[in-house]
Amino acid sequence: MLRWLTNYRREWLAGDLSAGVIVALMLLPQGMAYAIVAGLPPVTGLYASILPPIVYALFGSSMVQSVGPMAITSLMTGTALAALTAPGSALSVVLAGQMALIAGATLFLSGVFRLGFLAGFLSRPVMSGFTTGAALVITGGQIEPLLGGPLVAIHPPSAIIGLSSLLALWLAKQFLVRGLRALGLSARLADMLTKLAPVLVLVIATAVAALGLAQARVRVVGDIPSGMPTMALTLSAEHWRPLLVPALLIAFMIFLSSQSAAQSLAQKRGERIISNRELLGLGAANLASALSGAFPVTGSISRSAVNYAAGANTPVAGVISACLIVLVLWVPTTWVSLLPLPALAATIILAVLGMIDFTTLRDAWRYDRSDAGALLATIAGVLLLGVEEGVVLGVVLSLATLIWRTSRPHIAVIGKIPGSEHFRNVERHHVETLPEVLMLRIDADLFFGNVDAVTDHLENLLKARAAEGLATHHVVLVMSAVSLIDTTGLYALTEINRSLEAQRVKLHLTEVKGPVMDRLQRSELLSRQLSGQVFLSTAQAFRSLGEGASQEN
Amino acid sequence: MLRWLTNYRREWLAGDLSAGVIVALMLLPQGMAYAIVAGLPPVTGLYASILPPIVYALFGSSMVQSVGPMAITSLMTGTALAALTAPGSALSVVLAGQMALIAGATLFLSGVFRLGFLAGFLSRPVMSGFTTGAALVITGGQIEPLLGGPLVAIHPPSAIIGLSSLLALWLAKQFLVRGLRALGLSARLADMLTKLAPVLVLVIATAVAALGLAQARVRVVGDIPSGMPTMALTLSAEHWRPLLVPALLIAFMIFLSSQSAAQSLAQKRGERIISNRELLGLGAANLASALSGAFPVTGSISRSAVNYAAGANTPVAGVISACLIVLVLWVPTTWVSLLPLPALAATIILAVLGMIDFTTLRDAWRYDRSDAGALLATIAGVLLLGVEEGVVLGVVLSLATLIWRTSRPHIAVIGKIPGSEHFRNVERHHVETLPEVLMLRIDADLFFGNVDAVTDHLENLLKARAAEGLATHHVVLVMSAVSLIDTTGLYALTEINRSLEAQRVKLHLTEVKGPVMDRLQRSELLSRQLSGQVFLSTAQAFRSLGEGASQEN
Structure with a gap:
């Protein structure tokens, strides 16, 4: 533990610094966007990006994992909170922290009792189905903010900002890498700069909204309290019971999402991920998130990949990101408050559409129909029954295929x-x-x-x-x-x-x-x-x- | 299907008749008692004993299974209903039928889609832990009716009837078999007559209560409507959703309980139980129960064993039992209405104490500590979290031990x-x-x-x-x-x-x-x-x- 810190080499700093800056620029819009998905004030997404990665660095085993807000866990948080209180209310912030507390304690204790094997409760096709289903649910939920109203009553100025942001992001995703490479940039650099397109689009959208459409009543992020989060934990005694099951399910998905991100990157770096250390790291990060007025966090696959590609060598990169977010909160945050919600919705939609995965379905369909069936049923379960029910269904289906396959031995x-x-x-x-x-x-x-x-x-x-x-x-x-x-x-x-x-x-x-x-x-x-x-x-x-x-x- | 009927031999009738009579005499008190456990009017327990065994005979594969009310499923029904309505209310009867409908349809469809392998979701130690936990919960729930009030405010006349019934039943269980054998009866006959002790005790208790304690306000079963149940199905549209999960869990336990009863007896008779046919039989029986104003039913281990021991050869025995219950409902039922509840509570307690099983715990403790741990955790789960939660926990623990054992292959x-x-x-x-x-x-x-x-x-x-x-x-x-x-x-x-x-x-x-x-x-x-x-x-x-x-x- 912390061997990377005591053995830190000066030549690692350049990579950690550039990765830290780039990930911070990704975290700014993502943090606020995923807070909105969770039905919480946007600033909580920034709070979730400060302490958790620092604390993860102390306990976790991955060198390049970017821990913070993430689409699926935010959706699950939002779903659980929606059943108990109005989105954005003071109580919702209290309950989000309480969920992070329960999830964090569960993860930490699971690490202490070496329960990492529990990741084996979900097969990869079912995980893919769950992710695809969750991405569709999030996209569905962002259509109204994107258009400024329901489909039958869209708000034209909002829809113009939202749809043009979406178009810009899509064009950037499709053509920017190629364009930048044509300009002579390396593939890696082109790829990384493309990941910053959301920040650029949001800056332009904010400028346009602030200048031209001020009277058009496009909804904006609104006041962001300046300064650091208060380190305090308010709890609601009557909500332990209704939060318990959702928090346990979130803990499970936090571990699984983070695990798959960490593992694929560790393999590329020739390192090992120790599941039980990951549990400790993620548990501590969520406890820290609960303390900083934020919500459940996990390792993000997309940000971790950028972190790795941008040259991160150690968790110092994550600490640098966190410091930059703190800087943003300390400078006057008026400009952030003018950020139009339709543009933020566009960044969410484009980010989660990338999570939709048909490759696994195709592979499973060819290789093992029962796995493909479990995948499709999980997507259907998430869409028709709900996100939490989808997790439970996914576990049941993973194990049902296992029991079914082993029920008639040769x-x-x-x-x-x-x-x-x-x-x-x-x-x-x-x-x-x-x-x-x-x-x-x-x-x-x-x-x-x-x-x-x-x-x-x-x-x-x-x-x-x-x-x-x-x-x-x-x-x-x-x-x-x-x-x-x-x-x-x-x-x-x-x-x-x-x-x-x-x-x-x-x-x-x-x-x-x-x-x-x-x-x-x-x-x-x-x-x-x-x-x-x-x-x-x-x-x-x-x-x-x-x-x-x-x-x- | 129905081969036993087309090939019926006259010499089978004597056995079927004696078994039918004895099981009917067991069913009378058990039916009313388990209806009370389910929080329903006592007569519904008799309704649950008429159509379901007849319909099971048409679809099921066991020759000696006694299908009807059973302790665990009644407890689960009662728990689910208690969350939605007052015990004994008109709505509770509607919802109980609706649960039987959902559970029956689930079981029947599981049979059609050949999902019998799903029984493999629960290990035997966990099933034993669940049964023990449920028996303790039922016992706990019967202490108040046994004593005529809570422990701090018992009702002396009720407590006298309740405790003396309990003592009589306990003595019968301990010494009656030996006594009867000393009188020259065969072991089998002595054993069967002992099973009728509850009826005898209830008759005496009713007589005592009716004669001597009429002014003592001992609570009695109360009016039993005479005649057959109305064949009709009232449903509550708003309760589909809250009943769904409890009904699915009950369906699972109906299948598992019945399966283990049927299998051990079929092995003794050199017959085979076909899981998917059992699912059809139990599904149809529960649909029939829903139609007759009753509640979820399953194969009872204790009654099926008596049925087998009393010489049952075919489901004709079950049909005879059902006809006898109909007879009881057609003669004036005043005598049943005077049955004192403390005595009925005593029969419940003595019946379910027999379900408490420490042998499996001892075996598992010696053989495989993780199985013993899962068993103990399931008991604790049923007692501390609840019955439904106990089923879910049991499944999770069964599968967790499996995943854990297979997670580090050699x-x-x-x-x-x-x-x-x-x-x-x-x-x-x-x-x-x-x-x-x-x-x-x-x-x-x-x-x-x-x-x-x-x-x-x-x-x-x-x-x-x-x-x-x-x-x-x-x-x-x-x-x-x-x-x-x-x-x-x-x-x-x-x-x-x-x-x-x-x-x-x-x-x-x-x-x-x-x-x-x-x-x-x-x-x-x-x-x-x-x-x-x-x-x-x-x-x-x-x-x-x-x-x-x-x-x-």
Whole structure:
């Protein structure tokens, strides 16, 4: 921790400085815009950009992560607050801080208890579906501010500013990189300058609005209190309960969003992201956000990528950004107050449209239809049920596809390849079998999700043998592919053993892996109940049961 | 379907008849008691015992399942209704029917779409924890009716009836079986008669209350409308939304409770339970319950076991029970109206105390601490957060233990056993390795829950080799234990390939299973990106890369 600070090299400073400046210029409009998405006063977005990145630097493990306001978490904050209070009210600011507090504490404690594995609750296609759905919801919510009113009653001056800002931003995105490269700039520099187009567009829009359209009643950002946020935490005792579930869901999405941003950049830099350190960093950043009158924050994929591309070497870049935001708040902020909301809506729309991702859908559609189905259902869930419901649905769908895939494990009836010690599937190879012995290889872990299928399959096999007139006196389960038997799996084995015993069939186990065996030895199944034996190898079981059979004959 | 009816044999009738009578005698007090637990008029519990078992008989797959009111689903119904209306109100009856409608439709459609695998969302320890927690909640809720008032202000006549009923029931449970057997009855008969103790106790308590304590104001069941329920469905349009989530959770628990009851009995009878047929049967039964002015129903473990023990052969037993309940409703029901509530509370308490299960906790504690932890956390969740929250928590904990266990798969660095074609873990065997080749066997499926760990592990291995001064030019992934690569896994492999290529390391795959290969061939990873080769066997990879190395040298 903080090794980057004690080992700081002077030559890193140039990169950190340029990245810090560029990210600060991105953060200014983004911070205010995402505060609006969260239904909060614009200045809170700037507050969310000061302490959180500094505190993240102390605990997090990514060198180039830009922590601050982010589209999805702001949308989730806004949705949760809308159910409890009016947007922009004093209470909404209190509740936003309280959400950041709960989310931050949850993340921090998850880091302490090393719960980073929980990121594995969401598959990548489902995450992509959630992001796309959230981007569509945010875009839908910005159409009214963009046009200055609902579609049936747009406000022409606002619509002109909004739509021309949107057009300018779109043109910049499409052509500016190419234009700048034609002027001889490097690809990286051209790309970075393009990211600053929103600031430029907003400055022009503000100038136009301030000069020409002052009487046209275009809505503007309004007064921004000058100076630093007050370091204080106001809480609303009656709102702990209604905020709990939304805050937990936000904590989950904070971790997942940040994790995917951090990981892709760390891979490029040859560094490692330690999930549990990330949890600490994000938790501390959100606690800091709660203290500074702001709202839930996370690592932003788009800003972090710019930070990396602009040459950031260490979290010093983030600290520099934060200092610049502080400077902006200390100089008179009148110019910010004149920023027209339609132009800000245009920057939001163009930013989140970039989050819409059809590549993953195409890949999943080709590769695995159930993943593609989960992705589409998550988009539909976010749009039709809501954002929080979308997160829950996404988790359910990720796990449902997992449970579904693992619910019917492959089980092979095996026999011995003549003249060898190898055992193979009887359906694919010419193998020897013993007359009254059924040998099965279970190609999966035995856990609560598939024990019914395994029990069923075994019963069917026994019935099929009986129907063919084959007696069965021994069932041998080959456990070479089983690395886990949970308690439900143990119960299933116990019941299989009991039911076979009632039919006078002995159950044997072979090739049980070390850790699985250690555990089984603590159960009554092995110590008392098992009707047959535990063999070390399948070959040994085959030999022993074969000899037994020939003696009986 | 209905094969049991077309093939019905006369000799089955005796068993079905005796089981039908005994189960009806159990259903009478249970039906009213569980209606009270659900916060509904007692008669609705009798309505829930008529049509649902008959309709289940048409669709379900179990021969001996007793479908009707059950403790856990009644508790869940009561909890959901309590948030919306006063217990026993006219609206509560409407909403209970609406819950049964939503739950029934969900179950039926889940059956049509073959979603029976969803039972695999809850592990057995967690289910045990949920049942224990629910039993404690129900017991807690019955203490006030048992004593005729809160603990600080008990109503002595009520408490006398309640506590003496409880004592009588407890004594019957402890000693009646033994007593009856001493009188020469068979174990089965003694056991069955013991199950009728509640009816006997209630009859005595009713007589005592009616004769001696009429002036003592002991609360009684009250007027039971005579005759059949009206077949009609009143709905409340504004309550669809608040009922949705509770009804979905109840549907899930209906399926799980019924499934475990049906499965253990089917195993004893050598029959099979088809999950998707069970879903249809339970769905239809709940739709029928909605139509008959009742509430969500499911298969009861305790009644089904009695039904089986009393000799039930087919669902005809359930139909006979239903007819007997109809008879009871057609004769004058004055005697039922005098049934004292404290005695009914005693039967509830004794019934649900039997659901408290510490055996599973003990087994899980010995065998797998994480399962035991999930069980305890689920009990705590039901008690502290609530019943619905307990179900959700249980699902989350089941899946969390699964994700946690699979999140760090075993990955072995392997080498060739000299003079053979076998490859084994370098740490456990003396094996040959190639100087610039890292061979890994992944002992798990590659899915969203473990891809980060796999990527991390590989990076660490490469760093460790670099630290020892070993160059790596080839990484070979041995996929013999991988039966599944989901879309997230495919992305991880693609990123591993890209990151290795950036370090000038080639990625090769060997022993990819057929179905996994079919899928990979549809991806760009195999068709275009893979830097290395796909070998059929590890031995072939070893030979080919070994030759390549010696040529290079």
